[in-house]
Amino acid sequence: MKKFNVYKSNNKFVERIFLASAIILFATYFFSKANSTFLCFSIIFLSLTLLSWLRNCFLRNRLFKEFIDSIELFDNSKILDLGSGNGDVIIRLASRLTMFSNVSIFAVEDIYQTDNDFMYNALNNRVRYRIELSHKDIRKLDYDEESFDIITASNNENSLLNSHKKSDYKSICKEINRLLKPGGIAYIFNNKYTSKKMANEFINQDNKVFFYDYKFQPLYGVKIFSVEKKNSE
Template identity: 30%
Template sequence: MPARARYGVDAPPVLVGLASAAVFLIAATVVTAVLAGWVAILPGLLALYFVASASLYLHTTKRGKFAVWREILDGLALRGDERALDLGCGRGAVLIAVARRLPAGQATGVDLWRSVDQSGNSPAVTEANATAEGVRVSLDTADMTALPYPDESFDLVVSSMAIHNIHPAAGRLTAVDEALRVLRPGGRLVIADISATKAYASHLDALGLSATTRPLGWRMWWGGPWLPTALVTVVKP
């Protein structure tokens, strides 16, 4: 039987925290129900909240983001011969989806391969996933704020849930600048991220570019509507 691609879990400590809180509160509900009856309503409601939040987070990381990115990439109407770069590619969920659409092109992914950002994150795992999915990709270990590529090297630069991990915040805008630097004129920058997307769009607008931002809906809610994902896109003049 051929190997199956395995994409892990985004930010596993967050999911562990949500699941642990749910388990603790379920236990507290049972104990409180035995000792104090109706008082168990409060921990019970909190338990339901954390169960729902953990379930939604798991759906987003295992299914939702794949469906959303499929629609995003289909909407780009790629020719198939582009050179594309994925910033913070992780285990290859978006990188491999891009590579499928580039039969005559090239898809390159960069990452620092930190397991806190994605479980089991490593170039070997990403390469194995690409092989299992029947595509070829290039992988580099690199910092998004100092990309090891010449100016105007790529027709498309994408990033999914990665740039917000850069600290301090000024480094995130440096990563956006680097993405623009390696992008060819007429090329597209497509970033899906959480809280920092307004800052990316404002930065792009300040550079004289016309960035568009839109929410990506419940399938990319990370635990609930209080942590949604938005998409920022721009075409380099």
């Protein structure tokens, strides 16, 4: 990767709360000359800010790198990324391709996503020309049935992939199954609860499901699994 917002956190709200709390407590200690309790708590909140930033900026990037490196790419493949957000998954995947690769890549930001860093990251990594980006409801897409060899889906901020609603994750699983070619593989990155529910949906569709065991997964409360669509008989 070249420039990919490596040091940008995906949990800015929590970190800002920690940092604001640390500043307020330190100011209270400094101006009121109160006991050292305020200073201790300000140091604790500052430490939490730094730990959260390290978790989201460094460990998360390592986890994504291991995840993406495990995906096997083939010539003439068609790839679809759902809930693209800032492009963490699909831009890293596109960056693995050679200049003359004939792999086709489609990325879909779902209807609730507001992250606008995709274009910036794609341009910085010189892969914008490889990716067809659109903004659609990932529960019901207009692509033809059995169109894609590989589908990736990551629960970026505000994505429907984060939804715990049964109707949402069932619709997404149904759509992924519809769009995958027989023998095609989907790679899903999601929270523990939704990953388990989605995996059960795919199993009920007679697909093969495999859970990965990467380092740092417990730090995020996430599960990464793959789904191999059953070949037509």
